[in-house]
Amino acid sequence: MIKKRSLFLLFFLPLISSARLYINIGAPKKITKSNLAISNFRFIEDLENPPQTDVLSLGKNMTERFYKNMEFLDYFQIVSPKAYIENLNQVLPAPYPKEILGFRWKSWEIIGVDFIFFGDYFLKGEDLSVRIYLYNVNLKKRLLKKIYKAKVSQSLKIVDRISNDIIKKISGYKSIFGTQITATRSTGKFKKELFVMNWNGKDEKRITYHNSIVLSPTWSNLGDKIAYSTFVHNKKINKKLNALFLYNFNTNKIKLLYDGKSALSSDFFRGDREILLSRGLGNGQMDVLKFNIQKKRFTSLIKGPKGVINVEARIHPQGDKIVFSSDREGKTLIYKATLKGTNVKRITSSGKHHSYPDWHPYKKEFVFSAWFEGRMDLFLISEDGKNLRRLTSLKKANGTWANSESPSFSPDGRFVVFSSNISGTYQLYLLNLETFSIERITFNRHNYRSPKWSPY
Numbered sequence: 001m002i003k004k005r006s007l008f009l010l011f012f013l014p015l016i017s018s019a020r021l022y023i024n025i026g027a028p029k030k031i032t033k034s035n036l037a038i039s040n041f042r043f044i045e046d047l048e049n050p051p052q053t054d055v056l057s058l059g060k061n062m063t064e065r066f067y068k069n070m071e072f073l074d075y076f077q078i079v080s081p082k083a084y085i086e087n088l089n090q091v092l093p094a095p096y097p098k099e100i101l102g103f104r105w106k107s108w109e110i111i112g113v114d115f116i117f118f119g120d121y122f123l124k125g126e127d128l129s130v131r132i133y134l135y136n137v138n139l140k141k142r143l144l145k146k147i148y149k150a151k152v153s154q155s156l157k158i159v160d161r162i163s164n165d166i167i168k169k170i171s172g173y174k175s176i177f178g179t180q181i182t183a184t185r186s187t188g189k190f191k192k193e194l195f196v197m198n199w200n201g202k203d204e205k206r207i208t209y210h211n212s213i214v215l216s217p218t219w220s221n222l223g224d225k226i227a228y229s230t231f232v233h234n235k236k237i238n239k240k241l242n243a244l245f246l247y248n249f250n251t252n253k254i255k256l257l258y259d260g261k262s263a264l265s266s267d268f269f270r271g272d273r274e275i276l277l278s279r280g281l282g283n284g285q286m287d288v289l290k291f292n293i294q295k296k297r298f299t300s301l302i303k304g305p306k307g308v309i310n311v312e313a314r315i316h317p318q319g320d321k322i323v324f325s326s327d328r329e330g331k332t333l334i335y336k337a338t339l340k341g342t343n344v345k346r347i348t349s350s351g352k353h354h355s356y357p358d359w360h361p362y363k364k365e366f367v368f369s370a371w372f373e374g375r376m377d378l379f380l381i382s383e384d385g386k387n388l389r390r391l392t393s394l395k396k397a398n399g400t401w402a403n404s405e406s407p408s409f410s411p412d413g414r415f416v417v418f419s420s421n422i423s424g425t426y427q428l429y430l431l432n433l434e435t436f437s438i439e440r441i442t443f444n445r446h447n448y449r450s451p452k453w454s455p456y
Contacts, residue, residue: 040119115134132148174456183195187206278313301313362413408453
């Protein structure tokens, strides 16, 4: 990691790599990390039911995934096994003298370990059971003992669940493991399709094949659907319009919701029965409306003024207000309104082309992108228009400014995923709001836009 004295000035690092990339964007907060000792996931053999899979590779892969998860967040400093007095892979996961072959508290106090993790697993055919233990050395207390069951093919998802449970036990908050990110990705000249990937950019999967331009994806509150728009030909008027579609992860099917006037989805209302969207009126004007999925009925929320564009509306997690982008005062700025579209108030003013506002999951603030000082950057602001903070200021390898846009909060509020052309093409990056570091998560020559982080 490269450290800089200035809060917002970044060095560019070579990005044509599949390795983890970190860019430090300023002095990080002082975070006290706890020392964590980790055992390998150990296979418990059942002689009556010999496994049908490579048990050593399975354990190795689960251990590697767990290490990476624990290293990614800033709660723990992983203690090197070279410093161990006892071998965690040889002692039983219980303290001595309760277990004669168990670990000894003193062995871990001496080297300053705060927490000890043990993991083992059983196999019966393709059925996998994973058992974990977490101990607090300072309190001499077991914090967690739990068994997870799934198919062997779901082994890494089990590790993500374990990671989340440990973080919640330690901090009281859920973490991002197991969440996903959706984004549009270029697939050809003037073509973009919808892709989904894990929170770290891995296991990318294409989910649409419209052979067109997909826009404005947004997750349902349950995370089982994505609404999006794409250009389709309307035979009635013999014209291409942005039609509204819904992808269902439970059925892996796509449903056309609306193909009238151009519509851009932006958020789901609670219950996932209604979608917040913007719809064109044919004269350059776009209004914010509520669309009932079952009844195919629109309810107007924010209308006009005449010729004005109102787009990218997002509902506050408490469900009582929205923010949206509008050019009603000449330049595009961010506004706030009630959930019924009343009491519209401007929030932002500096710069121009303010777009993609996204609420913090549990604070009264939102992130957005704006054109300022010759490039697009990310900003954070309180909903009352105060406490404006610039989050990015990135340069390309040739020293010119990079554009950063389309921010989306992680469900725990600790990270923001965004799109930036630091490398030349628009790739996806994660911004850690606690350490002010940035990590690149996609590595190719395509262009990724409009990322959205899934709910838990």
